[in-house]
Amino acid sequence: MAAYDVFTARMVESMGYPALFLGGSLVGDFYAEPVWLTTLSERLEYARQIADNVDIPALADLDDGGDPVVIYRTTKQYERARVGAIHILDDAVGPMGQTVGVIPVNKMVDKIKAAVDARSDLVVTVRCTAASQTGKETKEQAIARGVAYAQAGAESIWFTGMTFDDLPRVADAVKIPITAQLFMDTTMATAKASRVKVAVYASLLQNIAQSAVYDALTELKTTGTMMKSAGGVRLGGRIPAEFRLRITRAAEITARGKKYGVGT
Structure with missing residues (x-):
C-alpha cells in the first residue's frame, strides 16, 4: 500500500497491511516537483522518514536508478535508510x-547485478515496461526480458x-514472484487467481x-464553510480517538516519560 507521509504509513501499518510502497509519484508530490527533478538526497530523505517510523517493510521506487555504479551506491544508501526493498x-x-x-x-x-552486489538483506525488484510502450516490444519479448532479469x-x-490473464504464464516463465498494480475496483481474489x-x-x-x-478548499471558497467536506463533524472526527493515539504512539511516549521522570 502506498503511503505518502509518516502518519499515513502508520495508518496503513495499524490497519494490518504488510508493507508500504514509496512510489516516485509520491516523492514528486511531496516536493511539488516532477519526480525526475527531485534529487537522490530528497528521495532518500523521504524514504528514510517513512521507513524509520514504521515496523513493516517499505519498497522504494528508484525509477531508472542511473547507471550500475550509481545504483550500487544508491542501494547501499537505501539499505542504511532501513528501506526493505528497491x-x-x-x-x-x-x-x-x-x-x-x-x-x-x-x-x-x-543494473540488477550492481544492486544485488551492493545489498545485504534488501530485496531487489524490477518493473519491466517494455510491453506497455507502443511499438517497442511484444509481450513475449517482455517476458524474455523478465527471464533475464x-x-x-x-x-x-x-x-x-x-x-491479469497474462500473468500466470509470465509467472511460469520467470519463476520468481510477480508484482502487479491493483486499482480501486481490483479484488485480491483476482490478483491471487493470476498468481x-x-x-x-x-x-x-x-x-x-x-x-x-x-x-474542501473549493467548498470553503464557494460557500464559506466546509460542512459538506467535513461530513458535518469536527476535524478528525471520523478517525476514532483510540486509533489516532495508536498512530501517534501516545501510550509508548507517555510510558517512556514516566520511566525517565519526565512530565510527572
Whole structure:
C-alpha cells in the first residue's frame, strides 16, 4: 500500500497491511516537483522518514536508478535508510524525464547485478515496461526480458502492459514472484487467481487525500464553510480517538516519560 507521509504509513501499518510502497509519484508530490527533478538526497530523505517510523517493510521506487555504479551506491544508501526493498525500472529516460523507450537487456542486467552486489538483506525488484510502450516490444519479448532479469538476481518483477490473464504464464516463465498494480475496483481474489504475489496499490490513498483537500478548499471558497467536506463533524472526527493515539504512539511516549521522570 502506498503511503505518502509518516502518519499515513502508520495508518496503513495499524490497519494490518504488510508493507508500504514509496512510489516516485509520491516523492514528486511531496516536493511539488516532477519526480525526475527531485534529487537522490530528497528521495532518500523521504524514504528514510517513512521507513524509520514504521515496523513493516517499505519498497522504494528508484525509477531508472542511473547507471550500475550509481545504483550500487544508491542501494547501499537505501539499505542504511532501513528501506526493505528497491524497485528499478527499465525505462530509457531522455531530457525532462521523458520516457524514450526501454534500455537494452544487457544494460538492465548490469543494473540488477550492481544492486544485488551492493545489498545485504534488501530485496531487489524490477518493473519491466517494455510491453506497455507502443511499438517497442511484444509481450513475449517482455517476458524474455523478465527471464533475464530473474537470472541476474531480481527477486520480483512488475510487468506493465500485461493483463491479469497474462500473468500466470509470465509467472511460469520467470519463476520468481510477480508484482502487479491493483486499482480501486481490483479484488485480491483476482490478483491471487493470476498468481500475483506482491499486490501494489500505487497511488490511491494519495489521490483520495488530494481530492478531499481540493474539494474542501473549493467548498470553503464557494460557500464559506466546509460542512459538506467535513461530513458535518469536527476535524478528525471520523478517525476514532483510540486509533489516532495508536498512530501517534501516545501510550509508548507517555510510558517512556514516566520511566525517565519526565512530565510527572
